[in-house]
Amino acid sequence: MKKDRPKIPYVDLARQHAPLKRELLTAVEQVLDHGGFILGPQVAEFEAQFAKLVQVPFAVGLNSGTDALILALRALGVGPGDEVITPVNSFVASASCVALVGAKPVLADVGPDYNLDPAAAAVAITPRTRAIIPVHLTGRPADMGGIMALARKHKLFVIEDAAQAVAAHYRGQPVGSFGDVNAFSLHPLKTLNACGDGGVATTRNAELAEKIQILRNLGLKTRENCVEWSSNSRLDTLQAAMLLVKLRHLEAWTEQRRANASFYRERLAGVPGVQLPDDPPHLRSVYHTFVVQVDRREELRDFLLARGVGTQVHYPNPIHLQDCAKELGCKPGQFPVAEAQARRILSLPVYPELTEAELETVAKGVREFFGA
Amino acid sequence: MKVPFSYLDRQFANLEDYLADLREFVPTGDFTLGEPLEQFEASFAKLMEAPHAIGVGTGTDAIALSLKNLGIGPGDEVITTPNTFVATVGAIVQTGARPVFVDSTDGYVIDVTKIEAALTPHTKAIVPVHYTGNVADMPAIMAIAKARGLHVVEDACQAIMGAIDGKLVGSWGATAAFSLHPLKNLNVWSDGGVIVTHDDALAAKLRKYRNHGLRNRDEVEFYGVNCRLDTIQAVIGNRLIPTTPEITRKRIANAARYDAAFADLGEFIKIPVRRPGVRHVYHLYSLHVQRRDELLAHLVKNGVQAKIHYPIPMHLQPASAYLGYKPGDFPDAEHHSRVCITLPGHSYLTEDEVGYTIEQVRKFYRP
Numbered sequence: 001m002k003k004d005r006p007k008i009p010y011v012d013l014a015r016q017h018a019p020l021k022r023e024l025l026t027a028v029e030q031v032l033d034h035g036g037f038i039l040g041p042q043v044a045e046f047e048a049q050f051a052k053l054v055q056v057p058f059a060v061g062l063n064s065g066t067d068a069l070i071l072a073l074r075a076l077g078v079g080p081g082d083e084v085i086t087p088v089n090s091f092v093a094s095a096s097c098v099a100l101v102g103a104k105p106v107l108a109d110v111g112p113d114y115n116l117d118p119a120a121a122a123v124a125i126t127p128r129t130r131a132i133i134p135v136h137l138t139g140r141p142a143d144m145g146g147i148m149a150l151a152r153k154h155k156l157f158v159i160e161d162a163a164q165a166v167a168a169h170y171r172g173q174p175v176g177s178f179g180d181v182n183a184f185s186l187h188p189l190k191t192l193n194a195c196g197d198g199g200v201a202t203t204r205n206a207e208l209a210e211k212i213q214i215l216r217n218l219g220l221k222t223r224e225n226c227v228e229w230s231s232n233s234r235l236d237t238l239q240a241a242m243l244l245v246k247l248r249h250l251e252a253w254t255e256q257r258r259a260n261a262s263f264y265r266e267r268l269a270g271v272p273g274v275q276l277p278d279d280p281p282h283l284r285s286v287y288h289t290f291v292v293q294v295d296r297r298e299e300l301r302d303f304l305l306a307r308g309v310g311t312q313v314h315y316p317n318p319i320h321l322q323d324c325a326k327e328l329g330c331k332p333g334q335f336p337v338a339e340a341q342a343r344r345i346l347s348l349p350v351y352p353e354l355t356e357a358e359l360e361t362v363a364k365g366v367r368e369f370f371g372a
Numbered sequence: 373m374k375v376p377f378s379y380l381d382r383q384f385a386n387l388e389d390y391l392a393d394l395r396e397f398v399p400t401g402d403f404t405l406g407e408p409l410e411q412f413e414a415s416f417a418k419l420m421e422a423p424h425a426i427g428v429g430t431g432t433d434a435i436a437l438s439l440k441n442l443g444i445g446p447g448d449e450v451i452t453t454p455n456t457f458v459a460t461v462g463a464i465v466q467t468g469a470r471p472v473f474v475d476s477t478d479g480y481v482i483d484v485t486k487i488e489a490a491l492t493p494h495t496k497a498i499v500p501v502h503y504t505g506n507v508a509d510m511p512a513i514m515a516i517a518k519a520r521g522l523h524v525v526e527d528a529c530q531a532i533m534g535a536i537d538g539k540l541v542g543s544w545g546a547t548a549a550f551s552l553h554p555l556k557n558l559n560v561w562s563d564g565g566v567i568v569t570h571d572d573a574l575a576a577k578l579r580k581y582r583n584h585g586l587r588n589r590d591e592v593e594f595y596g597v598n599c600r601l602d603t604i605q606a607v608i609g610n611r612l613i614p615t616t617p618e619i620t621r622k623r624i625a626n627a628a629r630y631d632a633a634f635a636d637l638g639e640f641i642k643i644p645v646r647r648p649g650v651r652h653v654y655h656l657y658s659l660h661v662q663r664r665d666e667l668l669a670h671l672v673k674n675g676v677q678a679k680i681h682y683p684i685p686m687h688l689q690p691a692s693a694y695l696g697y698k699p700g701d702f703p704d705a706e707h708h709s710r711v712c713i714t715l716p717g718h719s720y721l722t723e724d725e726v727g728y729t730i731e732q733v734r735k736f737y738r739p
Contacts, residue, residue, distance in 0.1 A: 013401025021399055028394060032387065035380040037554040037561050063429050063563070066584070066598035080446070092584055096595035102446070102468065188403040195403050196602030197429070218432065218462050219691050224682065226458040226689040229465035232432040236562035236602070315590065322592040324585055 007308035008349055008358045013188055015353040017195070020245060024195070027241040039217070040237035046244055047200070050184075053167065053247075054176040056202045058209035061235025062216055065163040065185025065199040069097035071233065072159045072181035072201055073131070075211045078103050082130040086161075087116040088318045089338040090135045094161050095319045103130070107320050107328065109335040113277075114138055114291065114345075117337070118146030125150075131157035136165035136175050138314070139191065139257075139288035140277070144170045144178045159183065163199075164288035166192040167254050171282050176202045181212070186235075186243060191257065191288050192250050194239040256352035257287040260359055264290060264348060267363035271372040275344075289314050290350035292366075297346050300369050307365045312347045375716050375725045377677035380554060382720040383612075390611060397607045405583065406603035408610055415613045416550075416566050419533070420542050424575035426567045427601025428582050431529035431551025434565035435463035437599060438525045438547040439497060441577050444469050448496040452527070453482040454686040454697075455705040456501040460527050461686050463549075464499060471695065473687050475702040478645045480504055480658065480712075483704065484512040497523040502531030502541055504681070505557070505623075505655035506644070510536060510544040525549065529565075530655035532558050533620045537649045542568040547578075552601070552609060557623065557655055557719075558616045560605040622719035623654040626726050630657060630715065633730040640737040642711075656681055657717030662737075664711050670736045671715075676729050679714045 017024070031042060043061050051059035062068050078084060080102035086094050088107040098105040108124045111117040116134045132151055134142035142160075151158045162168070162176045163185035169175065176182040186198030201212050214221055219230035258279075265276050275293035279285060291314065294300055301311050318338045320330035332339065348362055384390075397408065409427050416425035428434050444450060446468035452460055455476035464471045474490045477483035480503045487498065498517055500508035510526075517524045528534065528541040529551035535541065542548030552564030569575050580586060585596030634641045642660040646652065658681060661667055671678040685705040687697035699706065715729055 013403065014399055017401050018399040021395060024398055025391060025395060029387075029391070031561075032384050035378065035384070035554075037380075038563065064598040070597075092586075092592045092595075093598065096584065096592075096597075099595040100597065188401065195398060196604050197404070197598060197600060218458050220458065221690075224684055226462075226684075226686075226691040229458070229462045229471075229691045231436065231462060231466050232430040232459060232563060234563060236605075238562050238604070239602075313590075317590055317592075319592075323587075324592040324594045 006305060006310040008310060008354070008361060010310035010312045010347070010349050011189055011351060012353065016351070023245045024242050027245050028238060031238050031241045037237050039234055042237050042241040042244060043235055046235070046240040049244065049247055050200055051202065054174045054202045056177045056204050058203050058206065060201045060209060060212045060216065061240060062199040062201060063233040063235065064197045065183055065187060066093040066097060067233040068183030068185070068199040068201040069093060069133070069159065069161060070100055071212050071215050072183055073097060073101045073103065074215060075181055075208050076131065076157050078130050078157070081128065083126060083128045084131045084133060085121050085124050085129060086133040087135050087137070088320050088335045089114060089315065089341060090137055090161070090319065091163070091315065092319055092322065092324065093163070094133055094135050096324065105328070107330065107335065109337045110341070111143070111337065113140055114341065115140065115142035116147065118143055118150050121147065122150055125154055129154065129156060131159055133159045133161050135161040136168055138277070138291050139165045139168055139286035141165065141168050141170035141175050141283050141285070148178055164190065165286055166190065167250060168286045169284035177204070180205065181208055186239070191254065191286055192243065192246060195242050196236065196239055198235050198239045198243065253352040254286050257350055260350045260352070260354060261287045261290050263356070263359050264363060267360070268292070268366055271367055271370050273370045274366060287350050289347040291345050291347050293341065293344040294346055295344070297344060300346065300366070303369045304362070304365045307361065309362050309365055310349060313345060314347050316342055318342050373725065373728045374675040375677060375721065375729050377679055377716050378555060379718040379720040390608060393607050393611060394604070397604060403603050405600055409601060409603045409606040412606035412609045412613065415610065417568065419613065419616060420568050421540055422542055422568045422570055423572070424569050426575060426578050426582065427606060428565045428567060429599040429601065430563045431549055431553060431565040432459040432463050433599045434549030434551070434567045435460065435499065435525060435527055436466040437578060437581060437597070438549060438567055439464065439467045439469070441574060441581055442497065442523045442525070442546055444496050444523070447494065449492060449494040450497045450499055451487060451490055451495060452499040453501055453705065454702050455480055455708050456503055456527070456686060457682065458686065458689065459529070460499060460501055469496070473697065473702060475704045476708065477704060479506050479647065480644060480708060481506050481508040484509045484516070487513070487516050491520060495520070495522060497525060499525050499527050501527040502534050504658050505531045505534055505653035507531060507534045507536050507541055507650050507652065514544050530556070531653055532556070533616060533651070534653045535651040543570065546571060546574065552605070557619055557653060558609070558612060560608045562602065562605050564601050564605050564609070566601070619719040620653050623717055624652070626717045626721060627652070627654040627657050629726055630717070630730065634659070634733065637734070637737055654717050656714045658712050658714045660708065660711040661713050664713055667733070667736050668713055671732055674732050676732050677716055680712060681714050683709055685709045
């Protein structure tokens with residue numbers, strides 16, 4: 001390894017994959033049996049199972065979650081001259097997808113749940129607005145009731161960025177089933193993860209599904225007929241085969257993440273200076289990250305690291321203050337909620353392979369730091 | 373006898389070696405821009421005698437990312453040839469630029485004598501395609517580019533190790549794009565691509581651009597894409613890349629044998645010009661033939677998996693409607709689409725299989 005890792009690293013893909021080695025290699029061999037590396041049968045099977053999970057008729061396997069966002073925008077015809085509203089605290093892909101199709105990302109502030117605040121989104125709407133991209137950040141569903149109502153009122157497309165939220169529900173309905181086209185990531189650090197890059201677009205609309213199928217495959221409608229010049233963004237068959245193995249474990253992993261979150265909530269309840277994420281009954285959050293807000297964050301990070309606990313910050317720099325967003329002309333102070341959060345948020349390790357003793361070590365470290 | 377076009381099942385003959393690599397790799401979880409990828413990029417750069425090789429999602433992306441990072445975008449025009457795979461044009465259009473076609477010539481590569489006439493004040497780049505593994509006339513193209521201040525991105529997706537007088541593809545343009553698609557001379561087990569460049573600053577920019585424009589984990593320098601060659605595929609690539617010179621040698625030998633065997637069938641078969649000094653690497657062994665569709669049916673019926681690359685030139689694709697081209701605009705590319713045929717030419721073919729293919733072609737014309 002490049003540097004010494006803490007005993008309880010923030011992420012540990014080796015722990016997840018070592019026990020799956022045999023199953024994963026068997027899945028690889030099944031692909032080798034037919035050699036259909038490009039859009040082979042495992043891609044179709046994965047798409048079918050994923051669609052069922054999200055309770056939509058169509059899921060299209062793509063090269064990445066970022067590509068899912070880009071192709072969603074392209075399929076909906078969003079491009080130069082258009083504006084798209086997206087939250088200011090997210091991974092940059094939620095905004096860059098808009099810029100990459102030639103449209104203008106319009107950033108809006110978030111609420112205490114770290115997700116797009118429908119009231120802030122409403123204020124950002126202009127005559128050029130074509131779509132809203134709510135992000136289910138941390139694996140917690142955004143306020144889809146508020147966002148869908150806003151979109152209906154202003155006749156806007158909705159593209160859910162569900163990159164961090166496979167299997168999350170809002171009022172019993174899976175995320176990725178609300179918007180016109182929705183994007184999931186299967187990146188190795190996601191809760192359902194390929195052993196490489198991968199993504200999925202979901203939709204209820206047959207025409208949009210077909211359009212994305214064509215766009216991901218160089219615009220080819222048949223081997224010979226190219227109906228629209230496009231890129232190549234296919235989910236690898238090999239990754240689909242390994243994802244089918246992991247889908248069998250997803251429900252158990254998700255429940256374990258939720259249980260780990262509950263453990264932290266119990267053990268850290270009432271610790272002064274620590275603000276915990278709540279878990280309201282109308283949401284099924286899947287805890288891609290378990291984010292607390294704390295005073296003296298950097299000190300706490302060092303304190304935990306000294307006790308062998310890795311932590312992370314998602315994300316320390318809101319998008320409007322990144323160099324990439326210079327053209328938007330945003331200023332510090334423009335998005336006070338997200339900016340205040342950015343200084344205080346800390347992600348604790350929450351992956352399903354953590355032992356109870358490890359969770360206890362993390363919780364104990366936080367308590368000790370705050371003298372509780 | 374069956375002579376397959378794909379060779380993947382033969383690549384799996386020594387499967388255990390690959391699986392051993394994967395058994396070792398999978399538990400590491402080093403899946404994104406990991407160590408095996410760095411190793412593969414270093415090997416690829418060495419093979420192509422270039423300082424930088426950057427693994428990306430696909431060969432198409434390799435072209436598109438190159439153009440975008442050279443500043444090509446909406447309002448610009450990019451010259452290429454209609455005698456290519458759709459990906460070349462798809463990549464150009466991804467940048468927002470307009471593709472401008474220039475006809476091909478004997479050898480199926482861009483006709484350099486026709487480039488000047490296609491230039492406008494909006495022309496920003498030329499994307500010559502080393503189609504079938506033949507190398508476009510790079511010295512002539514570079515002379516035009518230099519005189520006119522144009523960027524050149526070599527579409528070398530089919531031409532790994534191709535060269536002119538020992539000078540490798542990728543050594544002329546600002547970048548060259550390579551594909552690692554499962555049917556390419558050097559392949560991985562999924563989509564994959566590589567950008568080769570001699571430009572340090574461009575290489576550094578491309579490495580960020582393929583990874584969301586990230587300068588480090590937390591700082592985004594510019595809007596970028598997610599377009600990384602999967603590390604797990606680099607594991608496969610690392611096992612295959614040392615065999616690339618031998619794969620190339622065998623493909624060239626198969627092609628030479630075909631050329632010699634068809635030399636006396638000139639009234640039926642036109643072997644493309646073999647320019648002296650050019651190392652054509654024969655990703656596709658393609659010919660122009662009389663009664664093409666009948667020959668194709670005859671070969672397929674007799675177990676030889678011949679193919680057509682491709683039946684519709686790019687300017688006549690439905691996707692090109694907005695460009696306003698019409699049949700007759702590019703006679704060489706259109707002729708190619710009507711008479712071309714590709715014979716199995718890969719490195720895993722046995723001497724008997726090549727011999728059988730020759731026999732079947734000869735039998736068709738001289739029963």
